[in-house]
Amino acid sequence: EPEVTQTPSHQVTQMGQEVILRCVPISNHLYFYWYRQILGQKVEFLVSFYNNEISEKSEIFDDQFSVERPDGSNFTLKIRSTKLEDSAMYFCASSGNRGVYEQYFGPGTRLTVT
């Protein structure tokens, strides 16, 4: 069964450093999302992406964040200058259609900022 994959599974970085989290969505999906979950808290929407453009972003997704689909398979989330409060589990998700359809989530990347 197709699945969303994410790398690395765990990333440790120092405050102020740039990190890139990578995702490979399901191959025939066109809609991509990033969510994050701070330990013990809700899963929070960050951004949705379609046709090489951001469709919607949350207040969390400020100028420090960017997303890119550099090729036909990868979808990346970059945090330019990490803060302690960026420590969280980051989930990539993809969907075959926009809106009223299920999303398939990856296993997540645990980001620890020290």
Next chain:
Amino acid sequence: SQKIEQNSEALNIQEGKTATLTCNYTNYSPAYLQWYRQDPGRGPVFLLLIRENEKEKRKERLKVTFDTTLKQSLFHITASQPADSATYLCARGNQGGKLIFGQGTELSVKP
């Protein structure tokens, strides 16, 4: 603002019983609600989706209802098994696909 509220208290039930989880939303009805399962340290896994104009949806031992008057969705697992133990997330979605999740309800099914 749009919110999703789930009972934050863990639900403990005996194997074979029906588990019922509650999801309440604020403001206007969402176009749809989705239910996901999340195991510790893992990503959410989609279970069921119910649209605003649907009253009930079923899939095997799972059933979800959508009551726009009460602004509530109920999620039922019948004949529960220890393997059903997990955190269950309710999410409201918009037409663009953005999901707003509740905090989840942890279910524990004892043998």
